[in-house]
Amino acid sequence: MKGLAQLALDTAVARGAEFADVRFLESEREDLQVKDGQVGGVDRSETRGIGVRVLHGGAWGYAGTDVLTREGAETCAAHAVALARASATVRREPVVLAPEPPRRASWSSDCAIDPFSVSLEKKLDLLFRVDEALRGVKGVSIAEGFLTFVRKRQLFLSSEGSEIDQTTTRSGGGYSATAISEGEVQKRSFPGNDGQHQTLGFEFIESVPWVENAARVGEEAVALLRADPCPAGEADIILEGSQLALQIHESVGHPSELDRVLGMEANYAGTSFLTLDRLGTLQFGSAIVNLVADATLPHGLSTFGFDDEGVEAQRWHIVRDGLFSGYLTSRELARRVGDARSRGCVRSDGWHHIPMIRMVNLSLVPGKGSLDDLLADTDRGIYMETNRSWSIDQLRYNFQFKTEIAWEIRKGRRVRMLRNPTYQGITTRFWNSCDFICGPEAWAPWGVTNCGKGQPGQVADMTHGAAPARFRGVRVGVGYDD
Amino acid sequence: MTRDDAKSVLERALSVVGEGEGEVALGGGTSHLTRFANNEVTQNVSERRFVLSMRVVLGKRTGRASGNDLSRAGAERLARAATAAARLQPEIPDLLPLPDPQSYRTVDADDEPTGRLGPEERAREVARAVDRCLRAGVTAAGIYETGRGTIGEYGELGTLAIANSRGLFAYHVGTDAAFRISALDGAASGWAARESYRAADIDGEALAARAAEKAVRSRDPVSWDPGRYTVVLEPAAVADLLTDMSWISLGALPVQEGRSFLSGRIGQRVVGENITLRDDSYHPLHRGSPFDGEGMPTQPTTIIDRGVAKTPVYDRQTAAKDGRQSTGHGLPAPNTVGPLARHLVLEGGSGPAEALLQGIDRGLWITRVWYTNVIDPKTVTLTGMTRDGLFAIENGKITRAVRNFRFNQSVVQMLNEVEAMSAPELAGGVVCPGLRVRNFQMSSVTEF
Numbered sequence: 031m032k033g034l035a036q037l038a039l040d041t042a043v044a045r046g047a048e049f050a051d052v053r054f055l056e057s058e059r060e061d062l063q064v065k066d067g068q069v070g071g072v073d074r075s076e077t078r079g080i081g082v083r084v085l086h087g088g089a090w091g092y093a094g095t096d097v098l099t100r101e102g103a104e105t106c107a108a109h110a111v112a113l114a115r116a117s118a119t120v121r122r123e124p125v126v127l128a129p130e131p132p133r134r135a136s137w138s139s140d141c142a143i144d145p146f147s148v149s150l151e152k153k154l155d156l157l158f159r160v161d162e163a164l165r166g167v168k169g170v171s172i173a174e175g176f177l178t179f180v181r182k183r184q185l186f187l188s189s190e191g192s193e194i195d196q197t198t199t200r201s202g203g204g205y206s207a208t209a210i211s212e213g214e215v216q217k218r219s220f221p222g223n224d225g226q227h228q229t230l231g232f233e234f235i236e237s238v239p240w241v242e243n244a245a246r247v248g249e250e251a252v253a254l255l256r257a258d259p260c261p262a263g264e265a266d267i268i269l270e271g272s273q274l275a276l277q278i279h280e281s282v283g284h285p286s287e288l289d290r291v292l293g294m295e296a297n298y299a300g301t302s303f304l305t306l307d308r309l310g311t312l313q314f315g316s317a318i319v320n321l322v323a324d325a326t327l328p329h330g331l332s333t334f335g336f337d338d339e340g341v342e343a344q345r346w347h348i349v350r351d352g353l354f355s356g357y358l359t360s361r362e363l364a365r366r367v368g369d370a371r372s373r374g375c376v377r378s379d380g381w382h383h384i385p386m387i388r389m390v391n392l393s394l395v396p397g398k399g400s401l402d403d404l405l406a407d408t409d410r411g412i413y414m415e416t417n418r419s420w421s422i423d424q425l426r427y428n429f430q431f432k433t434e435i436a437w438e439i440r441k442g443r444r445v446r447m448l449r450n451p452t453y454q455g456i457t458t459r460f461w462n463s464c465d466f467i468c469g470p471e472a473w474a475p476w477g478v479t480n481c482g483k484g485q486p487g488q489v490a491d492m493t494h495g496a497a498p499a500r501f502r503g504v505r506v507g508v509g510y511d512d
Numbered sequence: 513m514t515r516d517d518a519k520s521v522l523e524r525a526l527s528v529v530g531e532g533e534g535e536v537a538l539g540g541g542t543s544h545l546t547r548f549a550n551n552e553v554t555q556n557v558s559e560r561r562f563v564l565s566m567r568v569v570l571g572k573r574t575g576r577a578s579g580n581d582l583s584r585a586g587a588e589r590l591a592r593a594a595t596a597a598a599r600l601q602p603e604i605p606d607l608l609p610l611p612d613p614q615s616y617r618t619v620d621a622d623d624e625p626t627g628r629l630g631p632e633e634r635a636r637e638v639a640r641a642v643d644r645c646l647r648a649g650v651t652a653a654g655i656y657e658t659g660r661g662t663i664g665e666y667g668e669l670g671t672l673a674i675a676n677s678r679g680l681f682a683y684h685v686g687t688d689a690a691f692r693i694s695a696l697d698g699a700a701s702g703w704a705a706r707e708s709y710r711a712a713d714i715d716g717e718a719l720a721a722r723a724a725e726k727a728v729r730s731r732d733p734v735s736w737d738p739g740r741y742t743v744v745l746e747p748a749a750v751a752d753l754l755t756d757m758s759w760i761s762l763g764a765l766p767v768q769e770g771r772s773f774l775s776g777r778i779g780q781r782v783v784g785e786n787i788t789l790r791d792d793s794y795h796p797l798h799r800g801s802p803f804d805g806e807g808m809p810t811q812p813t814t815i816i817d818r819g820v821a822k823t824p825v826y827d828r829q830t831a832a833k834d835g836r837q838s839t840g841h842g843l844p845a846p847n848t849v850g851p852l853a854r855h856l857v858l859e860g861g862s863g864p865a866e867a868l869l870q871g872i873d874r875g876l877w878i879t880r881v882w883y884t885n886v887i888d889p890k891t892v893t894l895t896g897m898t899r900d901g902l903f904a905i906e907n908g909k910i911t912r913a914v915r916n917f918r919f920n921q922s923v924v925q926m927l928n929e930v931e932a933m934s935a936p937e938l939a940g941g942v943v944c945p946g947l948r949v950r951n952f953q954m955s956s957v958t959e960f
Binding site for chain 2: 063065068069070071072073074075076077078079089090091092093094095096097109110112113114115116117118119120121122123149150151154158171172174208210213214215292293294295296297298300301303379380382383384386419420421422423424425427428430432450452454456482485486487488489505508509510511
């Protein structure tokens, strides 16, 4: 492993690279699906390869290969240099990296029970027990469940002398019940719409009450077919943690990526309203809103020792007491916001793709009180749970979400179930309307495994922790109100 | 990877399958992408990647394993994993036996100059586009990508070659090229793109000129109220909406499960009589694969004929359930997604999209849409944003920029409200015309 990576690094330097780093990555993955009483798929996959990133003439080149021979490594490195040379012909300012001390380290995520050592029978038995409970509810049309396990081992070498070996194990799963009538397709999911995932071993799967929740999930899906529609208009809304996690992801995480802010994602994902002049000046949210980026969060999906540039994991505020306070940065761009060092947010989704700024774990700091306390404090409102649909403009102002289910709140109590709940808003007005955030007892980390960004597209995972929170005067019932 | 190389890898892999029957597939190829922003190249990447996928079938049990070690040892590892997975799981009552050998059409999609296009040539094309934007006083951002094989937009791998123990073998390789450019002036932006199997069809400078013109026109937008408008959708916008519709509606699985607007409505008129929607991977603008993830020949399929629902697309599993033949739209089996129509063709009219302006007193011109997502699956109601060029149409002419809207619009209803169509082109992976549509629902305004 190290020999080929070192050969690729030496080749890049010998061919004139001012800077180079090499990642040798091997990963394995297992996906199991059960749908309507049958195995939907049992897939094992593995991949190994080398990615070489170089600076030459102040410009980037990147090549990845799965030809794991001496010739393959040398060719790959030479190709990366050739790409950088071509880049330099259309470059106005040279790339200058923020300094970073060389690191020699190894790091592993927690994993008490290796998920790849757990028998297939045991995993399928869990999925079939959930499936049986879901389909035991009269009116459930489709029952689906899945388990996913991922392990990645990466050796990082850089021309500055870093050598970092990291291993991450991720376990997760989820299920849903769908009920269908003539005009409605209603769905309930558990734990969230993307299941739940953590950087732990199979012990994480064993800690979740999968079967215990299945009947409720099925019953709610069926009940939604006959529930009243979510009213249209303005309402105070309470968002459950997993929905709030996606709200954080879309309206806080992406706009604070510095590459977006500086126009580097303009052609695809877009730019950001969090322009440099707003750092430290924009009242992003109300004074109780604190949002913290944290690559050290226990069991988070973007928890690591070092990012893919060899920068150590960090924790810092993106929003402090409501004020916009920080960006997600890289070694290339940190200086653009006056930082001497990168915040360590650069990751790639494999050896074949160049590392880029990706969200690390980003969470809403809990306030005080339980969900019951929050509901009791609400005279009239709508409590929304579990994401079903999301959309936001390319500067991250105008968003619209749909959740799977909602309840109308009157005088502190849930009085009726509502179907097809939607809400729409403008990011800063929305976060400034936040007047209640529940406490640590209601806070949970929610894993997101399908975050797309970049060209070529890359899929990253990260965690957003949140406790339920209330937002005043939000437009609801959008999309069903004409 | 040549046909002979692929066949050799697959035959070697099949030879190590011990118990039961085997299906082996190769996906991958080479992909190169030059990315630019702020008028300079910011990334320049290249990958070479192949994955061997092996499925072992033991009666009514099956398991799959995949990896990028194409050697005999790699195949043996996959065979052990796939066989173990198959052995350890319960029977799948609906599992079909592997298909017998099939015949395939040949699709000419492998353009040799595109396959060997180098970083210097991409850089030159990018430089021309950037210079054009600089001359217009706007900032350029975009990509120029080329590839050969089946590496998808998000790194997903399609099927380059497939073989099984019954003697089935299929191979298809194609090249692709795409240039996409945004021109920016603060929050004002314009966009243009071209995709083809031939890099020779790409003219970055012309695309830059179009994007720059839109960016300049997008300055100082006025705010219009939400409501229903007559709109002109450029092909890129139409393609996005149709792609979402395809994912949730046009395959046989959602139809069988009652999730599609086509469920229970085959043979009935579902959209306007001027709408004919097909899936055709052989269309000269698509030049897609002649077989699917199961190795079945892909059949051109008319899904909606002059407004009448004819059929969804099928894989083997859904076809068996309906007593039909597969139309060759399957993903690797088994799966829970079902078949997908991925080479859509919406028949159109003639002439440029600009001709659709005629007769609109007050309406909106939509360059493209962004971040669409499903609100209601049964009516294919989508939400999304307009982007990179939303303009007022007044008295048959484009007059000024309008602040971008969020829409909530049923695609089925939209296809009932089409007044006129331009000539079809390839945009966003769909062959489709621009459309003039009545009563398009704009729900809220954004800040730019």
